[in-house]
Amino acid sequence: MEIRRSGTVQAIDEGRQDSLxxxxxxxxxxxxxxxxxxPEGAAPLQVGERVTYIREExxxxxxxxxxxxxxxxG
Incomplete structure (x- = not known):
């Protein structure tokens, strides 16, 4: 079972095309x-925004x- 976790967008690096x-x-x-x-069709996330995600290695x-x-x- 996948566990959804929560966090806050800290940084967005357009050059590397990744975020923290x-x-x-x-x-x-x-x-x-x-x-x-x-994701296609979704409004872009911003620094400081609250998110949920699945953590993998x-x-x-x-x-x-x-x-x-x-x-x-929250």
Whole structure:
């Protein structure tokens, strides 16, 4: 079962086409590729915005998959 986690978008790097999300759970930074942050047809996410995501490992580092804008009371 996949566990959705929550965090805050900390930075967006257009040159590298990735973003950093600071996890609420442990304060760790998780990398999210643009394809996860800006799905086709969705409004772009902004720095400071609250999100949920699924945390996975890729090449020994945490990455965010299935990033979604967090709606409601946090």
């Amino acid at each position: 999300i600071r996890a609420d759970e442990d304060g760790a930074c998780v990398v999210a590729h643009y394809a996860e942050m800006f 890729e090449q020994g580092r945490p990455v965010a998959r299935g990033v979604r804008r967090q709606i409601g009371g």
